[in-house]
Amino acid sequence: MGQITFIEHTGTAHVVEIEEGQSLMQAAVENGVPGIDADCGGACACGTCHVIVDNGWIQATGNINADELGMLQLTPEQSETSRLACQITLSESLDGLVVRLPEFQM
Numbered sequence: 483m484g485q486i487t488f489i490e491h492t493g494t495a496h497v498v499e500i501e502e503g504q505s506l507m508q509a510a511v512e513n514g515v516p517g518i519d520a521d522c523g524g525a526c527a528c529g530t531c532h533v534i535v536d537n538g539w540i541q542a543t544g545n546i547n548a549d550e551l552g553m554l555q556l557t558p559e560q561s562e563t564s565r566l567a568c569q570i571t572l573s574e575s576l577d578g579l580v581v582r583l584p585e586f587q588m
């Protein structure tokens with residue numbers, strides 16, 4: 483359906499193929515992208531799937547609900563474009579998305 487680029491804090495890029503309807507976290511885990519631990523399996527309860535979305539893409543990733551915001555506030559390296567990857571559902575509109583991985587997850 484499209485591609486997404488994950489960039490590690492070291493600058494190493496991982497380009498992965500995405501499928502409609504999967505989460506950004508699932509795309510990372512299924513493609514072996516390092517740095518997405520996803521300890522809770524996508525329940526918005528662990529904060530270990532933190533990504534920093536490129537500025538130009540943040541609106542396309544959708545709204546942040548109160549649960550996600552609360553979890554993000556606990557993560558080290560939170561930024562204005564931080565998201566939890568498990569809370570972003572992939573669609574064609576996100577083809578070409580670029581996200582950066584923090585050095586540390588929770």
Ligand code: FES
Pocket residue numbers: 507519520521522523524525526527528529530531553566567568569
């Ligand atoms: S996988 Fe646990 S909050 Fe996203």
